[in-house]
Amino acid sequence: MTAPDSQQPLRVGVVGLGWAGETAIKAFTGLPGVEVIAAADPRPEQREKISKNYEIAHLHAEYEELVARDDLDIVSVATPTFLHAPVTIAALEHGKHVLCEKPIARSVAEGEAMVKAAIDHQRVLQVVFNHRRRGDVQVLKAYIDQGGLGRIYHAKAMWMRRSGIPQLGGWFTTREMAGGGPLIDLGVHILDMGLYLLNEPEVVAVSAATYAEIGTQGRGGRGDQLAGGAFEVEDLATAFIRLSNGITLQLEVSWAVYGKHGDDFGVALFGTDGGAEIDVVRYSWQDTLRIFTDTGGVPAEIRPQVVRGEGHAGVAREFIDVIRSGNWADHVGREGLRRTQIVEACYQSAQQGREVALVDRAGQL
Numbered sequence: 377m378t379a380p381d382s383q384q385p386l387r388v389g390v391v392g393l394g395w396a397g398e399t400a401i402k403a404f405t406g407l408p409g410v411e412v413i414a415a416a417d418p419r420p421e422q423r424e425k426i427s428k429n430y431e432i433a434h435l436h437a438e439y440e441e442l443v444a445r446d447d448l449d450i451v452s453v454a455t456p457t458f459l460h461a462p463v464t465i466a467a468l469e470h471g472k473h474v475l476c477e478k479p480i481a482r483s484v485a486e487g488e489a490m491v492k493a494a495i496d497h498q499r500v501l502q503v504v505f506n507h508r509r510r511g512d513v514q515v516l517k518a519y520i521d522q523g524g525l526g527r528i529y530h531a532k533a534m535w536m537r538r539s540g541i542p543q544l545g546g547w548f549t550t551r552e553m554a555g556g557g558p559l560i561d562l563g564v565h566i567l568d569m570g571l572y573l574l575n576e577p578e579v580v581a582v583s584a585a586t587y588a589e590i591g592t593q594g595r596g597g598r599g600d601q602l603a604g605g606a607f608e609v610e611d612l613a614t615a616f617i618r619l620s621n622g623i624t625l626q627l628e629v630s631w632a633v634y635g636k637h638g639d640d641f642g643v644a645l646f647g648t649d650g651g652a653e654i655d656v657v658r659y660s661w662q663d664t665l666r667i668f669t670d671t672g673g674v675p676a677e678i679r680p681q682v683v684r685g686e687g688h689a690g691v692a693r694e695f696i697d698v699i700r701s702g703n704w705a706d707h708v709g710r711e712g713l714r715r716t717q718i719v720e721a722c723y724q725s726a727q728q729g730r731e732v733a734l735v736d737r738a739g740q741l
């Protein structure tokens with residue numbers, strides 16, 4: 377493994393030019409010593425939109441052409457989920473470092489093949505978990521690492537939308553393309569936030585249930601519905617997750633449900649010396665963090681003043697730092713694979729109606 381010459385710009389190609397692809401372009405464009413020089417999407421209207429707003433030298437219809445370019449160091453994968461594995465593996469085989477959108481893939485088998493490709497070709501593979509770069513999460517993480525909550529023994533993580541099925545009838549709601557519904561889409565984000573704050577405990581077992589009650593009636597979309605498409609995935613999932621050292625995590629996610637939340641997410645952590653809650657209402661960032669403690673022997677609440685944080689820009693910066701460091705061996709996508717292992721076990725548990733035990737497959741690679 378050789379760290380790139382820090383005087384040379386790192387050149388990026390972005391595959392998939394929807395919301396996530398444009399966000400990746402903005403994130404990389406803002407970094408010193410990084411240039412986005414290529415982009416790919418089969419839809420001409422997506423390529424036109426991007427070429428109007430950004431100066432990108434090479435636009436391709438086929439991702440195969442982009443990953444084969446010998447003037448690229450990095451490929452950023454922002455396609456529908458069923459293409460994460462083939463695009464990532466092709467890019468790694470061509471010697472590129474890969475930043476792949478969450479979830480790593482539809483299944484553990486696909487994720488494992490991606491991690492193996494990163495190991496075999498000695499390149500960085502990182503999955504985008506942007507919400508952990510929020511200001512409130514970073515402040516809470518520092519508080520936890522200083523021992524502020526004592527030993528955390530129980531946690532909750534949720535992302536609930538009242539009426540927020542993305543592209544109802546499109547790829548998000550087609551099982552073969554997405555791999556699942558809100559559990560694989562929003563669940564991985566919020567699982568990542570929870571496990572990151574809990575300092576990556578091992579997952580021992582999961583017990584989950586999924587429901588498809590609103591989307592199947594053609595309701596619960598965000599106003600971007602496509603006519604006549606399928607709704608083949610769940611619209612609500614709930615899970616009870618057993619972690620190492622007796623810690624438990626309760627997860628609840630929905631794209632559509634009759635309830636009080638519009639589009640809200642957060643975590644709650646319960647420790648021996650304190651508790652904390654991040655409560656994000658419609659992507660708010662101020663006044664989202666509360667810490668519960670005792671002062672002078674009486675219960676007290678702290679509301680830290682937090683900054684907005686970085687999101688995708690922070691993920692891209694960290695990814696570039698890893699590439700420039702040359703220390704790539706611990707950055708081959710294992711974290712992303714672990715999240716997908718939990719999600720897949722939840723789907724199995726829901727289907728079988730019983731608890732499912734887990735063995736860390738990522739650690740074995």
Ligand SMILES: NC(=O)c1ccc[n+]([C@@H]2O[C@H](COP(=O)([O-])OP(=O)(O)OC[C@H]3O[C@@H](n4cnc5c(N)ncnc54)[C@H](O)[C@@H]3O)[C@@H](O)[C@H]2O)c1
Pocket residue numbers: 391392393394395396397416417418419422437438439454455456457459477478479504505506561
């Ligand atoms: N990190 C986040 O916060 C976040 C947010 C939204 C989406 N995502 C993830 O990003 C990915 C894309 O989601 P989106 O919302 O941008 O979807 P989208 O449907 O808006 O965009 C996907 C784009 O990929 C293009 N595409 C399809 N086939 C392709 C191919 N063969 N080669 C190149 N491009 C192809 C489509 O034409 C489309 O423009 C998904 O995996 C999703 O889970 C992450």
